[in-house]
Amino acid sequence: MTASVFAVPVFFVVFRETIETVIVVSVLLAFLKQTLDGPQRDVKTYKKLVKQVWLGAILGLLICLIVGAGIIAVFYTKGRDAWTHTEYYWEGSFALVAAIIIGILGAALLRVSKLQDKWRVKLALALESQPVTSSGKRGAFKRFCEKYCMFFVPFITVVREGLEAIVFIAGVSFSSPATAVPLAVVVGLIAGCAIGYILYKGGASSKLQIFLVVSTCLLYLVAAGLFSRSVWYFEAQDWNNAVGSDAAELGAGAGSYDIDRSVWHVNFGNPELNGGGGWGIFNAILGWTNSATYGSVISYNLYWLCVILGFLAMRYKEVKGHWPLRKAKEEKDALSSGSPSLAGSGVFEKQHEEKKTVEAVTTVPARTISE
């Protein structure tokens, strides 16, 4: 039977987690390729940042393999799944961090599309070489995060998705023939990576601005879903604690959710059950859930609201030279004040170089489209 060779739920879980990861990784890689790899580009920095991305992904994989091995060891020795008692706290935390980082990074990426090519390279380089100093601990921490965001984003994404997949596979292989697992895992990985590669190829060869707009949209869809799900996970853990078992084991029907928090609940399309099938992928990309709570719906909308307001504010600043609701300072100051960077405006805007006299003013293209 196919069931003993190919565990469909395992495939879907691996596929889903892989897709989520590769979207992030391939968008980053494609971005770097477009920005830094080409004529008059800095190969050294490009390679360095690409290395960061891969390092993040690989280290994340390594960590989740180690932790996963630990979990499985506990799982088999203690005979019960220690992870599942707090599983959703972990998932919720990872999802929250990922949503915030992707939110900031996305704005930064998009902003880059407007900068002139030369300047883009410069910024990347500057970021690369910036010493970790400056104003206070918070500044240092911020700088640190900014500098290594190419590392952290894939790292956190991989850890989260990887752990989830491992725990699920451990659970499945506990109850179904272990022979059904490997093929499903491999096929899931291949399918996910293939999609990632297509995304990367498509991204790397299309016009930078279009690519950035499209990929940012995709990133924000994922991030809004992650944000919503992080709230959902916390609530689900709360419910599991109340019920005293993994409520997901109750299936999709009554009792698998807290009726008092429910906004809608349909008994199909549970993304947490047996990998969720197509719904799981729907969940990974759009944050679908069959059991929406007030928390998850409000947080989803709130996330988009923040994104919209953030971009409006950025646009406002681009046109007016200062943040909304702030006094327009003297132009010079406004630009040199190192204004607190809102989501995304920060990463590539670091310089305080305006002290110098403006000499030759070259023409700045109103917008930059990569060649």
Add this chain to the structure above:
Amino acid sequence: MAISLSFFPIISTLLLVLSKVTEAANGTVVYDFNIGWVTSNPDGAFERTTIGINGEWPLPIIRATVGDQVIVNVKNDLGNQTTTLHFHGLFMNGTTEMDGPAQVSQCGIPPGSSFTYNFTVNQPGTYWYHSHDKGQYPDGLRAPLIITDPDFPYADQMDEEIVLSLSDWYHDQMQVWIPKFINKANPTGAEPVPQAALMNDTQNLTVPVQPGKTYLFRVVNIGAFAGQYLWFEGHNMTIVEVDGVYTDPAEAELIYIAAAQRYSFMVTTKNETSVNYAIVSSMDTSLFDTIPDGLNWNVTGWLVYNDTKDKPEPALVDEFDDFDDFTLTPYDKMALLPEPDQVVSLDVIMDNLGNGKPYAFFGNVTYVSQKVPTLYTVMSTGENASNPTVYGEFSHPFVLEHNQIVEIVVNNLDTGKHPFHLHGHNFQAIARSDEDAGVFDSTNSTQTTYPAIPMRRDTFVLKPAGYIVLRFQADNPGVWLFHCHIEWHVDQGLIATMVEAPLELQKTLTIPQNHFDACAAGGVPYTGNAAGNTVDVLDLSGANVAPKPLPAGFTPRGIVAMTFSALAALLGLATIVWYGLADMGAATMRSEEKRIAAMNHETTDITPVGGSVNSESDEARRR
């Protein structure tokens, strides 16, 4: 510790004296019961607050002889709970108002009030009495009730009688358990698992026996939940009575006694006294969703032939091969009742309602107590009493005509066992499927080949995902509940109400004033339809109803939320696209110009184009 002999005649007599029993010459037995809280610790593991009678627990056995009038004067001294007494298995023919279920045939007796039960017993055998209010009896208010029969058919085969009660035991009160059990955080409706099993309300019971004698054991499962497997090591049982119905003698090694069931069987002792034998009662763990660590689901007692000898630990049993009560033949050989005039078909379903809590249903109705006790509605609605509407949808009423033959078909759509009990009658158990047999099909002749002399009893086990078919004649006007005798399921609403010959009742019945007084004292209405409406009894507005069902799929709320979310996402995406495709903006362009100028200056100043890493770090360091 072990209270040996607690139900032996002498001590029983003593207990009877203690509970102020007076047996008048005319065959009247009077009990004065002050029901109040006491503490007890029958399993030696936990001292708990328990409901006692006249300050004592275990409770006295009620004893009477066939034909006696029994009067039980109840005074509720609980202080914080109403109570009632139900005399399980007694037909109460002509006295349905004495049957006991709160809000069915009486109002719960409020704290401080008194209430008199007055009835005549015409049935011999083994019964029990217990509270029928608020799931209360597992708090201790339950004990055997024995009706002695001067014409007992096996009298010449037995020497002595021994009453044996079996029970599960909880350490917390029902009013603590029920809110935890019927709770949205218990969506599967997992019933609380008992903390212990008891035998005659104790453990390690010793039953002194003499060699070469025949004892009649009257066994009652007075538990709340667990069925009990019972066996006597080294001895067989000869069953002669179930639930007050004498049977042809049937040999058994091991019997299964569901909650509320009774068996009488004869055990003949051995002729030598060198060894004592274990009596084991083992709770049916298949009913438990989990088996907590440390739970001992067995309770052991001993047939003690010789006090100086060991009381051996019972041997382990691999498998319970229990006696099938369906195979019993009633001693009176009452033939199969004719084809029914009315069939009541009930599907057992466990499900959750809109508040997320687990309930039990017959079909799509879960029982909810009505504002006016159903019997009082019968008495105060005139001609409309034969219209089920007046009893309220959620009392799940079935109006039966006088003397018609009624068939109850129960299909178990649940995966648990359910011991079903009918008040006011014995029923003929004419069919019982195996587990997983599915739903009864009355057109399938293999399912409708009934025994010519079916066994009768008042509590009958329905197997998981199977069915049972029961028949009885509606010859006992009254209001009778049909319910699962697992007390948790009663709390969840697995109850239907049989309103039998209501117009007949109106003609013959008078409710004693002190019953109405109990209602008045508790502020419970006692006239009108289920909603307490005395003007238009067909207007049930205000009647007690079950919570609404769970919403199916997308409600308007969900659609609004989904729409908003989709809209928010689309707006967000539009903003991203708009921002991403927009020009650089005047301010940024100006600053950009400056930056590039500065950069050009810088790069030409320090290093050639391309060798930027060093220059940048230099610059950074400079700052």
